[in-house]
Amino acid sequence: xxxxxxxxxxxxxxxxxxxxxxxxxxxxxxxxxxxxxxxxxxxxxxxxxxxxxxxxxxxxxxxxxxxxxxxxxxxxxxxxxxxxxxxxxxxxxxxxxxxxxxxxxxxxxxxxxxxxxxxxxxxxxxxxxxxxxxxxxxxxxxxxxxxxxxxxxxxxxxxxxxxxxxxxxxxxxxxxxxxxxxxxxxxxxxxxxxxxxxxxxxxxxxxxxxxxxxxxxxxxxxxxxxxxxxxxxxxxxxxxxxxxxxxxxxxxxxxxxxxxxxxxxxxxxxxxxxxxxxxxxxxxxxxxxxxxxxxxxxxxxxxxxxxxxxxxxxxxxx
Numbered sequence: 001x002x003x004x005x006x007x008x009x010x011x012x013x014x015x016x017x018x019x020x021x022x023x024x025x026x027x028x029x030x031x032x033x034x035x036x037x038x039x040x041x042x043x044x045x046x047x048x049x050x051x052x053x054x055x056x057x058x059x060x061x062x063x064x065x066x067x068x069x070x071x072x073x074x075x076x077x078x079x080x081x082x083x084x085x086x087x088x089x090x091x092x093x094x095x096x097x098x099x100x101x102x103x104x105x106x107x108x109x110x111x112x113x114x115x116x117x118x119x120x121x122x123x124x125x126x127x128x129x130x131x132x133x134x135x136x137x138x139x140x141x142x143x144x145x146x147x148x149x150x151x152x153x154x155x156x157x158x159x160x161x162x163x164x165x166x167x168x169x170x171x172x173x174x175x176x177x178x179x180x181x182x183x184x185x186x187x188x189x190x191x192x193x194x195x196x197x198x199x200x201x202x203x204x205x206x207x208x209x210x211x212x213x214x215x216x217x218x219x220x221x222x223x224x225x226x227x228x229x230x231x232x233x234x235x236x237x238x239x240x241x242x243x244x245x246x247x248x249x250x251x252x253x254x255x256x257x258x259x260x261x262x263x264x265x266x267x268x269x270x271x272x273x274x275x276x277x278x279x280x281x282x283x284x285x286x287x288x289x290x291x292x293x294x295x296x297x298x299x300x301x302x303x304x305x306x307x308x309x310x311x312x313x314x315x316x317x318x
Contacts, residue, residue, distance in 0.1 A: 021218020050206030055184025
């Protein structure tokens with residue numbers, strides 16, 4: 001087996017981190033009571049550090065946005081279809097996010113770098129710079145609207161629609177995911193940059209996000225009821241790693257996208273479910289076991305899907 005292959009060298013570390021977490025949980029190295037605290041650490045400290053630092057270097061005028069806009073057109077459409085299919089409630093939003101949000105940083109960066117070089121990375125970094133801003137903000141806003149509606153239905157106290165929307169927007173902005181994205185993006189436009197004294201701690205915190213989140217996925221998996229979630233986890237994994245890239249390839253090709261642009265967008269869409277979806281499910285306590293199982297399953301599925309799409313894309317007619 002060639003472990004230097006781009007797909008294997010990018011995916012296997014992820015699989016190993018999940019396995020480390022799984023056995024840590026099984027051997028009680030991390031107590032079940034500590035999982036929620038670890039989740040809060042990742043979601044409230046490590047995630048904002050990575051998102052702010054990433055966005056603080058984004059200059060909108062330098063981004064090559066057309067391929068990325070096509071990516072979000074397909075991704076947003078799939079999100080809405082999944083939202084309707086799963087019932088349009090807060091649970092549905094988490095599951096719909098799982099069908100579209102990929103691990104573009106920890107897996108995508110080394111994979112695209114090895115397969116397509118610097119030109120591919122430039123395009124991927126453009127996608128990464130907007131990926132969380134668009135998808136996490138969209139999911140947060142819809143989730144907060146749904147939760148407000150569900151709470152009103154439970155209590156029998158309905159708010160005025162404008163008040164509900166206003167509260168949802170406020171909760172979506174002052175949130176551990178969208179807030180550092182927006183603040184970082186605004187700071188980037190000042191051109192000041194980050195002083196090394198600030199940048200280095202943020203870099204270290206951000207670098208810890210991927211490994212710690214994946215170990216946490218493994219720990220949660222060891223404490224979850226897997227048997228009742230296998231079928232649904234496989235469905236979500238198939239949507240993320242096969243349906244998403246098929247739609248991306250079809251729509252992108254129909255809109256005239258070719259070559260490197262098409263390859264990077266399709267491969268990015270074939271990546272497994274990102275750890276941020278797992279953190280969302282933990283944060284809102286929605287479908288935690290199912291999403292945890294789907295993150296692990298999609299990582300295995302992506303070994304096949306990414307390899308397949310990387311092999312087939314060069315065969316498309318110009």
